[in-house]
Amino acid sequence: MTRVNLLLLVSVLLTALFLVHTQYESRRIFVELEKATSQGRKLDIDNETLQAEKRSQATPLRVDKLAKDKLQMVPASAAITQYVSYAPAAAALTAKP
Amino acid sequence: MSRSVRYSSSPLLASKTPVWRSKFIVAAIALGFAGLAARAAHIQIFGNEFFQRQGEVRFVRTLELPASRGRILDRNGLILASSIPAESIWAIPEDVVATKAQLVELGRLLEMPVETLEKRLADEDKTFVWLKRQVDESVAKQIAELNIKGVYQRKEYKRQYPDGEATAHVVGFANVENQGQEGMELTFNKELNGRAGSRRVIKDRLGRVVEDVREQVPPVEGKDLQLSIDSKVQFFAYQKLRDTVISFKAKAGSVVVLDAVTGEVLALANYPSYVPDKRKNLSGEQLRNRALTDTFEPGSTMKPITVAMALEAGRVTPQSIIETAPGRFNIGGFTISDTHNYGTLTVEGVIQKSSNVGALKIAQKMTPNEMWDTFTALGYGQKPQIQFPGAVTGRVRPWKTWRPVEQATMAYGYGLSASLFQMAHSYTAFAHDGRIIPLTMLKSTEPAVGVRVFSPENAHAVRRMLQMAAAPGGTGQLAQTVGYSVGGKSGTAHKQVGKGYASNKYRSWFTGMAPIETPRIIVAVMIDEPSNGQYFGGVVAAPVFSETVQQTLRMMGLPPDVAVKPQIVTSPVEESF
Numbered sequence: 001m002t003r004v005n006l007l008l009l010v011s012v013l014l015t016a017l018f019l020v021h022t023q024y025e026s027r028r029i030f031v032e033l034e035k036a037t038s039q040g041r042k043l044d045i046d047n048e049t050l051q052a053e054k055r056s057q058a059t060p061l062r063v064d065k066l067a068k069d070k071l072q073m074v075p076a077s078a079a080i081t082q083y084v085s086y087a088p089a090a091a092a093l094t095a096k097p
Numbered sequence: 098m099s100r101s102v103r104y105s106s107s108p109l110l111a112s113k114t115p116v117w118r119s120k121f122i123v124a125a126i127a128l129g130f131a132g133l134a135a136r137a138a139h140i141q142i143f144g145n146e147f148f149q150r151q152g153e154v155r156f157v158r159t160l161e162l163p164a165s166r167g168r169i170l171d172r173n174g175l176i177l178a179s180s181i182p183a184e185s186i187w188a189i190p191e192d193v194v195a196t197k198a199q200l201v202e203l204g205r206l207l208e209m210p211v212e213t214l215e216k217r218l219a220d221e222d223k224t225f226v227w228l229k230r231q232v233d234e235s236v237a238k239q240i241a242e243l244n245i246k247g248v249y250q251r252k253e254y255k256r257q258y259p260d261g262e263a264t265a266h267v268v269g270f271a272n273v274e275n276q277g278q279e280g281m282e283l284t285f286n287k288e289l290n291g292r293a294g295s296r297r298v299i300k301d302r303l304g305r306v307v308e309d310v311r312e313q314v315p316p317v318e319g320k321d322l323q324l325s326i327d328s329k330v331q332f333f334a335y336q337k338l339r340d341t342v343i344s345f346k347a348k349a350g351s352v353v354v355l356d357a358v359t360g361e362v363l364a365l366a367n368y369p370s371y372v373p374d375k376r377k378n379l380s381g382e383q384l385r386n387r388a389l390t391d392t393f394e395p396g397s398t399m400k401p402i403t404v405a406m407a408l409e410a411g412r413v414t415p416q417s418i419i420e421t422a423p424g425r426f427n428i429g430g431f432t433i434s435d436t437h438n439y440g441t442l443t444v445e446g447v448i449q450k451s452s453n454v455g456a457l458k459i460a461q462k463m464t465p466n467e468m469w470d471t472f473t474a475l476g477y478g479q480k481p482q483i484q485f486p487g488a489v490t491g492r493v494r495p496w497k498t499w500r501p502v503e504q505a506t507m508a509y510g511y512g513l514s515a516s517l518f519q520m521a522h523s524y525t526a527f528a529h530d531g532r533i534i535p536l537t538m539l540k541s542t543e544p545a546v547g548v549r550v551f552s553p554e555n556a557h558a559v560r561r562m563l564q565m566a567a568a569p570g571g572t573g574q575l576a577q578t579v580g581y582s583v584g585g586k587s588g589t590a591h592k593q594v595g596k597g598y599a600s601n602k603y604r605s606w607f608t609g610m611a612p613i614e615t616p617r618i619i620v621a622v623m624i625d626e627p628s629n630g631q632y633f634g635g636v637v638a639a640p641v642f643s644e645t646v647q648q649t650l651r652m653m654g655l656p657p658d659v660a661v662k663p664q665i666v667t668s669p670v671e672e673s674f
Contacts, residue, residue, distance in 0.1 A: 027307045034306050045182050048165075055176045056259040060332035077647060078580025078657040085656065 396590030580657030585609015
């Protein structure tokens with residue numbers, strides 16, 4: 001009888017310790033998950049910020065200014081454009097007077 | 098004799114212990130245990146709820162999961178507005194400990210005089226004051242490095258508008274609380290904002306989240322909004338408009354570009370405009386979205402509509418003869434006159450030469466009721482069905498109250514009012530083979546289904562007249578483009594000042610479409626009070642139309658529909674030996 005009781009006592013103690021350990025582990029992992037999630041969010045925000053930045057560097061206003069000032073480009077017009085079309089479109093074009 | 102103590106035979110031990118004592122001890126211990134058991138039962142069974150709650154109060158926190166505000170994109174997916182994080186600086190006045198030098202530096206970073214800063218921090222009753230909201234990241238970093246006690250930062254989101262003043266009136270802006278105030282930001286505020294979620298968590302001693310208590314309510318992220326606006330077309334139209342307003346010393350101007358097939362608004366620009374990121378010292382002049390909120394008498398741009406309704410009613414044909422000599426006409430005590438005596442004109446010629454007398458004679462073949470019906474069908478005097486705040490209805494009086502002279506003046510665009518947007522909208526009836534189509538600010542790929550107002554033949558006939566008006570011999574020759582056939586009608590209207598018309602204040606219009614056979618776009622231009630001597634719509638507004646059409650069609654990838662004399666110069670290569 002005593003032996004059974006001892007056995008039970010030991011197993012209770014073991015499972016109790018294991019429970020504590022599991023709880024600890026689960027919290028630790030949870031905290032890590034939290035950290036990863038917030039880092040993910042931060043990266044999302046960074047991405048958004050960079051996208052916005054990229055866009056503000058490539059606004060038509062800026063591109064237009066750089067193209068005109070630095071590269072001496074002019075807006076294209078139909079007069080200085082050579083239009084090429086593939087077969088079906090070309091056929092449609094020639095059909096028109 | 099010496100006496101020694103015999104410990105083993107202590108008289109105390111030798112005395113007999115009464116039995117009740119051991120029983121008493123056992124009973125006392127049993128009682129103690131019973132007490133503990135009762136307490137345990139009280140805590141775990143009867144008072145459980147109370148203790149659970151107390152535990153939660155101490156460790157469980159509700160966190161808000163903020164939803165990010167959606168972006169506004171143009172039709173090609175380019176960002177017109179997006180939210181980026183920005184720190185806001187706040188302080189607890191009574192906690193602030195700072196040296197004078199630190200305050201001066203802080204004031205410099207916040208762009209705030211030191212006196213103002215000190216005044217704000219002097220109010221010790223307050224436990225919270227904003228110093229400045231949504232500062233730039235670099236500034237926030239510098240402030241953090243100052244390390245002033247009692248000054249804190251809080252992460253917020255700031256709206257950014259990369260296209261600045263070109264799209265300001267369309268996109269609008271949101272305030273520091275991320276609530277839309279103008280334009281699309283206001284109209285679609287709810288959709289853009291989304292809904293914040295929440296989660297219940299347990300926090301440990303150090304404030305770290307260690308466990309979720311129950312399932313979290315995920316935030317509903319704000320939806321991205323894709324507009325029909327093409328940022329390149331928008332930019333180009335805005336730039337051209339700005340240059341024109343400045344060079345003609347005008348007060349203001351607007352331009353609207355519509356897709357004649359889908360009913361999408363490709364561009365809508367006004368000048369003067371503003372930079373949505375910097376909203377200090379904004380004036381109403383800059384904020385006004387003139388294309389939608391200002392109504393004017395459209396002047397001659399109305400004539401094609403008069404002619405179209407007469408064609409539709411079968412009162413005239415394009416070749417009918419209208420006598421406009423001697424260039425003046427008396428009606429109800431008023432004299433209506435043309436700039437020249439055009440003599441005998443065809444209906445086509447009336448449009449081409451923009452004859453007031455011709456237009457009123459055509460209108461006289463109609464009843465007021467018929468005219469009113471067509472105006473209404475074309476959206477005049479009606480609130481535009483557009484997802485935009487502040488669009489006005491304009492004014493068309495009920496036909497029963499029209500006097501004959503009013504019916505006559507309406508034929509050439511006086512006595513009724515409309516916004517530039519309504520004007521452009523009504524022209525979709527000509528561009529879309531007689532059907533007026535609903536307009537949208539959101540991207541759509543489906544061709545629009547319209548309501549028939551004119552027959553396809555009559556719409557075609559009017560388009561031909563518009564083409565003539567924009568061709569040599571017409572009033573809008575400057576609307577011509579290289580490579581694309583255009584048609585359109587210029588208008589020059591005296592501005593109404595008080596009860597009469599100002600003799601020296603004008604509004605210049607041009608509304609037209611291209612390519613004329615199968616129109617893809619409609620462009621409407623309005624320039625308010627050009628004041629350097631030139632004021633005719635055909636001179637002031639038509640060039641804006643021309644350049645906008647040229648660039649828009651080229652960007653849409655439409656091949657030219659008229660023969661182009663190539664200007665590609667290939668210089669001969671000098672061969673060398």
